[in-house]
Amino acid sequence: MKGTRFYLFIILVVAMAGCDLIRMKQEKAALEEARKAVARVHTSYLYEDELVGITPVGTSATDSIARVTTYINSWIRKQLVIYEATKNIDINEAEVERKVLDYRYSLIGYEYQNYYIRKNLQDSVSDQEIEDYYKARLDNFVLKQNIIRGTYIKVPKEAPRTKHIKDLIFSKKEKDLAELRSYCLSFSAVYHLADSSWIEFDKLVVNSPLAEIPNKVQFLRSYNYYETSDNNFLYYLKIDAYKISDNISPLEFVRKDIKNIILNKRKVELARKLEDDVYENAAKRKDFEIYR
Numbered sequence: 001m002k003g004t005r006f007y008l009f010i011i012l013v014v015a016m017a018g019c020d021l022i023r024m025k026q027e028k029a030a031l032e033e034a035r036k037a038v039a040r041v042h043t044s045y046l047y048e049d050e051l052v053g054i055t056p057v058g059t060s061a062t063d064s065i066a067r068v069t070t071y072i073n074s075w076i077r078k079q080l081v082i083y084e085a086t087k088n089i090d091i092n093e094a095e096v097e098r099k100v101l102d103y104r105y106s107l108i109g110y111e112y113q114n115y116y117i118r119k120n121l122q123d124s125v126s127d128q129e130i131e132d133y134y135k136a137r138l139d140n141f142v143l144k145q146n147i148i149r150g151t152y153i154k155v156p157k158e159a160p161r162t163k164h165i166k167d168l169i170f171s172k173k174e175k176d177l178a179e180l181r182s183y184c185l186s187f188s189a190v191y192h193l194a195d196s197s198w199i200e201f202d203k204l205v206v207n208s209p210l211a212e213i214p215n216k217v218q219f220l221r222s223y224n225y226y227e228t229s230d231n232n233f234l235y236y237l238k239i240d241a242y243k244i245s246d247n248i249s250p251l252e253f254v255r256k257d258i259k260n261i262i263l264n265k266r267k268v269e270l271a272r273k274l275e276d277d278v279y280e281n282a283a284k285r286k287d288f289e290i291y292r
Contacts, residue, residue, distance in 0.1 A: 039072050041079035046072065116274045117267050125259045133258050134251050141249040146201040146216055151238040154190040154208060162234055166227070169238050189233060194240055198253040201242070208235050217244055 039046040054071050055064040085091065134141065151169050155162060161183070168180040177193075184191040192204060201220070205211050209228045213219050219226075220242045228235045243250060282288055 039076055041076055042083055044079050044083075046075050113271050113274060117270050120270055121263070121266060123263060125262050129262060130255055130258045131251065133262060134254065138248050141254050143243055143245045143247055143249045143253075145245050146220060147198045147243050147249075147253055148201050148204065148220065148239050149194065149196070149198055149241045150192075151194045151236070151240075152190070152192045152204050153184060153188050153236040154233050155188045155236075157229070157232060157234055159187040159234075165234075165236055166225075169236060170225075194238070196252060198243070198250055205235075205237070208233075210235060210237065220244065 036048040037045045038048050038051065051068055051071065055067045059067070153165060153169070155165070165180075165183070168176050168183065171177065171180075181193060184193065192199060201216060202211065209230055210226070220239065223237075224239050226235075226237045226239075243253075
């Protein structure tokens with residue numbers, strides 16, 4: 001008798017489970033029926049609500065139709081390829097799911113990560129921080145090119161008052177420096193006026209006879225001023241300071257790079273903190289479990 005009651009209980013449980021499964025399938029079918037399908041490939045459907053967001057607000061009706069049509073055609077092609085692939089090759093569904101999760105994270109997780117970083121990033125970097133980073137890692141800032149501080153001017157041969165350019169370059173008077181700047185703005189093809197910034201020598205003199213100098217290191221060591229010309233232009237170069245490749249870079253030359261490095265390190269730390277905080281808070285709330 002007990003055995004009979006047990007089997008009846010099992011049958012009842014199975015029947016109830018079957019009813020639940022049937023109800024779930026019916027609910028899913030009803031939900032899908034309520035959605036308006038816009039395309040089908042075999043047993044896969046694309047629904048109207050899945051097209052939301054394809055066209056930005058304000059897009060004209062013509063452009064909207066074109067965007068949606070393009071998306072639908074693309075969806076059909078992709079679904080057809082997926083269908084053919086599942087017929088002809090063995091698909092590791094677990095691996096596909098892992099890749100889908102990674103891709104979903106790259107779309108949603110990274111978006112939130114970037115939002116969190118923008119909201120919390122302290123983007124000011126002090127001169128002291130930059131100097132400390134530089135001094136602690138001097139070997140990371142070995143020059144790969146020759147650099148100079150100075151003045152470089154390229155002017156057409158027919159430009160006026162070219163004989164006066166050298167005097168203006170060497171003058172320390174504020175009015176002469178202002179005149180030189182005005183002259184360069186009016187007549188020069190290329191110019192770089194002396195300031196505290198360093199610049200790569202090869203980039204400075206590109207497309208000039210100076211670019212063809214065979215031994216640039218010897219040139220920099222031998223001249224603090226140089227003039228030359230070609231068929232169309234006159235070239236003036238005054239070198240206030242120089243650094244040869246394979247030597248340690250001046251701090252000013254790499255200041256911007258160091259600032260970016262420090263900011264990127266902060267971004268990495270914030271991204272790690274976000275993941276740790278989300279995980280720890282979820283663990284406290286028992287939002288997840290690991291079954292062994």
